[in-house]
Amino acid sequence: MSEPYEVKFRLPRRRSSVPRARALLYSVLADWGVGQEAAEVGELVLSELVTNALRVRVPNDRLVEVRIARLVDEGVLRLEVSDAGEGKPEVRKPEEDETGGRGLLLVEALAHRWGYERRACGIGKTVWVELKAPDLVSERDGVEIAALAVRVGQRVRVWGEWRTVRSVGTQQRTSGGLTVVLALDDGSAVRIDAAEPLTVRDAGVSSSPRGREDAPG
Missing domain, CATH: 3.30.565.10 (Histidine kinase-like ATPase, C-terminal domain)
Structure with a gap:
């Protein structure tokens, strides 16, 4: 905070x-x-x-x-x-x-x-x-990026609050396409289409894909 x-x-x-x-x-x-x-x-x-x-x-x-x-x-x-x-x-x-x-x-x-x-x-x-x-909560305090581009350490705005991303995973949908799974600092998880936009802030961002893993289907 x-x-x-x-x-x-x-x-x-x-x-x-x-x-x-x-x-x-x-x-x-x-x-x-x-x-x-x-x-x-x-x-x-x-x-x-x-x-x-x-x-x-x-x-x-x-x-x-x-x-x-x-x-x-x-x-x-x-x-x-x-x-x-x-x-x-x-x-x-x-x-x-x-x-x-x-x-x-x-x-x-x-x-x-x-x-x-x-x-x-x-x-x-x-x-x-x-x-x-x-x-x-000003718009200039964050930028919108596709869910697939979110990285560990970034802050994402979900359910009206800012949460830190602890891990990022992906799931292949049977119908085609990719779901991104974000584990957050409050113990919850968000599942969202890879192309959907999320508002994020950089806070101790990991710019490499480290921390991203394929989640089990």
Whole structure:
């Protein structure tokens, strides 16, 4: 997995920090080419996280830290908000007549994954949320080649995710033609017509046919 690209900033403990965080996120996501739908979800989630951090009972001179990161290989946007408060963020299910308390309930509904952790340096905690953002996986990050040309060590995009090819084999079909069998790093295998295109990246590519073998029919 590639290293995430990231942006970090700090916000004072005042209400104006919520729209400020949204504006900064919008600018960052526009630079990254994130689509409107994913950007709107990200703004909503970040608003809830920053709002919760501002409600924590700590001295006013304590800042709220925000980290925005993109994990391109996974097509994931990661948002982190850190505060100096103790306690554990918990999802509440408020009564119908309650006007608040639905922030984390909304975050949980929108998130691909979320959680919290104690800050490694300093006091307080970090609440993080990962959101699916398919636009982060750019077309320029890969090229299309015929399945027969795939080599061991390359990264191939299958089932919406990037996987490393561990071995490449071929099978002769009884009806004629050739099937390519790719063994992947997660233990799965892909069988595909030799002429079908696959999107690949080079990552420790073996340029020789080493690792290719004829698979049993």
